[in-house]
Amino acid sequence: MKLSGVGASEGVAVGPAFVPRTGGSEPERTGIGEREVEAEIGRFGDAVRVVAARISETAEGLRESGNEDEAGIFDFHAEMAEDPELASAVEERVKNLQSPEAAVLAAGEEYAAEFEAIEDEYLSSRADDVRDVARQISAELMGQADSGFEALYEPSVVLAKSLAPSDTARIPKGLALAFVTAEGSRTSHVSIMARSMGIPAVVGVGDALSGALEAETVAVDGTEGSAITDPDPETVARFDKLSQALAEERVALDQYRHAEARTADGLRIEVAANLGSASEAEEALEWGAEGVGLFRTEFLFMERDDLPTEEEQYDAYSTVARAFGHKPVIIRTLDVGGDKNLPGVDQIHEDNPFLGWRGIRMSLDTPDLFKPQLRALLRAAAHGNVKVMFPMVVEAGELLAAKEMLAEARRELEEQGADVGEIETGVMIETPAAAVCAAELAAEAAFFSIGTNDLVQYTLAADRGNERLRRLQGADHPAVLALIRQTCSAAQEANIPVGVCGEAAGDPQLIPNLLDLGVTELSMAAPSIPKAKKVVSEWKRT
Amino acid sequence: MAQRETTVGPEAGIHGRPAARILKAAKSFSSQISLVKGDREVNAKSIIKITGFARKGEQVIVRAEGDDAEQAVETVAAEISADED
Numbered sequence: 001m002k003l004s005g006v007g008a009s010e011g012v013a014v015g016p017a018f019v020p021r022t023g024g025s026e027p028e029r030t031g032i033g034e035r036e037v038e039a040e041i042g043r044f045g046d047a048v049r050v051v052a053a054r055i056s057e058t059a060e061g062l063r064e065s066g067n068e069d070e071a072g073i074f075d076f077h078a079e080m081a082e083d084p085e086l087a088s089a090v091e092e093r094v095k096n097l098q099s100p101e102a103a104v105l106a107a108g109e110e111y112a113a114e115f116e117a118i119e120d121e122y123l124s125s126r127a128d129d130v131r132d133v134a135r136q137i138s139a140e141l142m143g144q145a146d147s148g149f150e151a152l153y154e155p156s157v158v159l160a161k162s163l164a165p166s167d168t169a170r171i172p173k174g175l176a177l178a179f180v181t182a183e184g185s186r187t188s189h190v191s192i193m194a195r196s197m198g199i200p201a202v203v204g205v206g207d208a209l210s211g212a213l214e215a216e217t218v219a220v221d222g223t224e225g226s227a228i229t230d231p232d233p234e235t236v237a238r239f240d241k242l243s244q245a246l247a248e249e250r251v252a253l254d255q256y257r258h259a260e261a262r263t264a265d266g267l268r269i270e271v272a273a274n275l276g277s278a279s280e281a282e283e284a285l286e287w288g289a290e291g292v293g294l295f296r297t298e299f300l301f302m303e304r305d306d307l308p309t310e311e312e313q314y315d316a317y318s319t320v321a322r323a324f325g326h327k328p329v330i331i332r333t334l335d336v337g338g339d340k341n342l343p344g345v346d347q348i349h350e351d352n353p354f355l356g357w358r359g360i361r362m363s364l365d366t367p368d369l370f371k372p373q374l375r376a377l378l379r380a381a382a383h384g385n386v387k388v389m390f391p392m393v394v395e396a397g398e399l400l401a402a403k404e405m406l407a408e409a410r411r412e413l414e415e416q417g418a419d420v421g422e423i424e425t426g427v428m429i430e431t432p433a434a435a436v437c438a439a440e441l442a443a444e445a446a447f448f449s450i451g452t453n454d455l456v457q458y459t460l461a462a463d464r465g466n467e468r469l470r471r472l473q474g475a476d477h478p479a480v481l482a483l484i485r486q487t488c489s490a491a492q493e494a495n496i497p498v499g500v501c502g503e504a505a506g507d508p509q510l511i512p513n514l515l516d517l518g519v520t521e522l523s524m525a526a527p528s529i530p531k532a533k534k535v536v537s538e539w540k541r542t
Numbered sequence: 543m544a545q546r547e548t549t550v551g552p553e554a555g556i557h558g559r560p561a562a563r564i565l566k567a568a569k570s571f572s573s574q575i576s577l578v579k580g581d582r583e584v585n586a587k588s589i590i591k592i593t594g595f596a597r598k599g600e601q602v603i604v605r606a607e608g609d610d611a612e613q614a615v616e617t618v619a620a621e622i623s624a625d626e627d
Contacts, residue, residue: 130590
C-alpha cells in the first residue's frame with residue numbers, strides 16, 4: 001500500500017514500523033463520588049507536579065546539549081502544566097463530580113479551542129501544546145504510559161496521527177529512522193524536528209495512515225513525500241540503493257553549501273533561496289543561500305479577515321532583511337487574483353483568474369492595498385539590502401506607474417521623518433509580453449527575474465496544475481528558451497542582471513542552459529542550493 | 543489596587559520569550575495581577591491566558607491587588623513595554 005503526503009524532510013529509509021500507543025487520551029472514569037472530591041483534587045495537584053518536573057528535566061537536558069530553542073518549548077509546556085487557570089478550571093469540574101482525568105482533558109480542549117480561534121499560525125499551533133500537556137497530566141493520573149515510546153527498542157519508522165514536541169524529544173537517540181504522520185505540514189514541529197535530526201519525514205498523509213498501522217515494514221521517501229507499507233524485496237533493494245546514494249551525495253555536497261558560488265572560469269553566480277514566509281529565512285541561510293531571489297508576500301494576506309497593516313508587513317520584511325544582512329533580498333509585491341478573496345478589495349468573479357485582474361494590475365488599481373506595502377518595503381530597506389519586484393508586468397507603462405507610486409510613498413515617509421532605505425526596482429519576467437518587450441522594460445528596471453513557472457504556463461498556454469499537460473510544463477521548451485534568451489540579451493544590452501526564480505533555477509539539468517543564456521542569479525527552494533552550487537562550479541563559458 | 547497603562551513593545555507581541563518574561567515577573571509577586579485589554583481581563587500568572595493576549599503596539603492595562611501591588615504593576619508593565627524579543 002502506498003501513502004502520499006507532503007515530503008517534509010528529505011531522504012529515504014526502510015525499517016520496521018513502530019506505532020506509539022500514547023496513554024492519557026481516554027479517561028478511565030468520567031464521574032466520581034461526592035466524598036472523593038478532596039482526594040481527587042489532591043491527586044490532580046500531585047500529577048501536575050510530577051508532569052511539570054518531568055518536562056523541566058527534558059528542558060534541562062536539551063539546554064545542556066545546546067538546543068536552546070527546543071528547550072524553550074518545554075519551559076513553555078512546564079508553565080502550562082502548572083498554570084493556575086488550568087488548575088482552577090479542573091478543580092471546578094472535579095467539585096461538580098467529574099473525574100480529574102476527564103476534567104483536565106476537557107479543560108485543555110477548551111483552551112486549545114480558544115487558541116485555534118485566533119487567526120495566527122503561531123498561536124493556533126499552541127492549541128496542540130495545550131492538548132499535549134493536558135494529556136500528559138491525564139496519563140499520570142491514570143498511571144498510563146506517558147509517551148508511548150517506552151516500547152521502542154530498535155531503529156524504526158515511526159507512524160502516528162501527529163507527533164508533539166514531548167513525543168519527539170523522548171525518542172531515544174538513533175531509534176527513529178523516519179516519521180510518517182497523518183496530520184501536519186512542512187512547518188509543523190515534526191517536520192522541523194525531522195530536518196534537524198536529518199531523517200526523512202512524510203506528513204499529512206491523512207486517513208490513509210489508519211490502514212498502515214498494522215504494517216510490519218515501511219519504506220519512506222521523504223523527498224517524494226510517499227511511503228510504502230510492507231514493500232517487496234525489489235522495492236527494499238531500490239530504497240537501500242537510493243539511501244546509500246543520497247548519503248554519499250549529502251557528504252559530497254556539504255563542501256558546496258557555504259562556499260561562494262562561482263563557475264569553473266571564475267564568474268560569480270548568486271545562488272539564492274525562494275521564501276514563502278519570513279520564518280523560512282534562517283533555514284535558507286543554513287542551506288547556504290546567498291540572498292533571497294523571490295520573497296513571496298502572499299502569506300501575509302492569507303487566511304484572515306482583514307488586510308495586514310503596514311506595521312505587520314514591515315515586521316515581516318525587515319525580519320528577513322536583517323537575517324540576510326548585506327545579502328540581497330528581492331521582495332515581490334502582492335500577486336493574487338480572482339482565485340483568492342481579499343477583504344476590502346472589490347473583486348468580481350473571474351472565469352480565468354490567471355488571465356485576470358491580478359498582480360501589478362490589481363495593485364495599481366488599488367492604492368489602499370499597494371501603498372502600505374510599498375511604505376513597509378521602503379522602511380524595511382533601512383535594515384538590509386532590499387529590492388522590490390513587480391509581478392505580471394506586460395508593458396513598461398505599468399513599471400513606470402509602480403515606480404511613481406513608490407516615489408510618492410517615499411516622499412510621504414520622508415515628510416513624516418520615517419527611516420527609509422535605498423531600494424532597487426525590478427520586473428518579474430513571467431509573461432511572454434514582458435519577454436518580448438524586455439528592451440523597453442530594461443531601460444526602466446534595475447534587474448530582471450524570470451519566473452519560469454508562469455512563463456511556461458503562459459507561453460505554452462498550458463495550465464500548470466493540469467496533470468494531463470505534463471509534457472507542456474517544462475522550461476526546456478524551445479519557445480520558452482527563446483523568450484529567456486531574448487530577455488537575457490535585452491538585459492545585457494542595458495547592463496542589468498537577470499535572475500531566474502522558479503523550479504527551473506534549481507533543476508541541475510537546466511542550470512547549464514540558463515547560464516549559457518546569461519543568467520547570473522538562480523533562486524530556488526533552499527534544500528536545492530548545495531547541488532546547484534556544485535553544478536555552477538562545473539560550468540564554464542564556451 | 544494599583545494599575546497602569548502601557549504599550550506592547552516586543553515585535554512578536556505577547557508570546558514566546560516575551561510572554562515567558564512577563565509570566566516570570568508576575569509570578570515573583572504575591573499580589574493578584576491581571577492584564578486588561580478592552581473588556582477582556584486575564585490572570586497575568588497564567589501562561590495559557592497571556593499567550594497571544596496582545597500584539598505589538600496595543601494598549602494593555604496592568605492591574606494588581608495585594609501587598610506588593612505598586613511594585614508588581616511597575617515591573618510587569620516594564621516587561622510588557624520592553625522592546626525585546
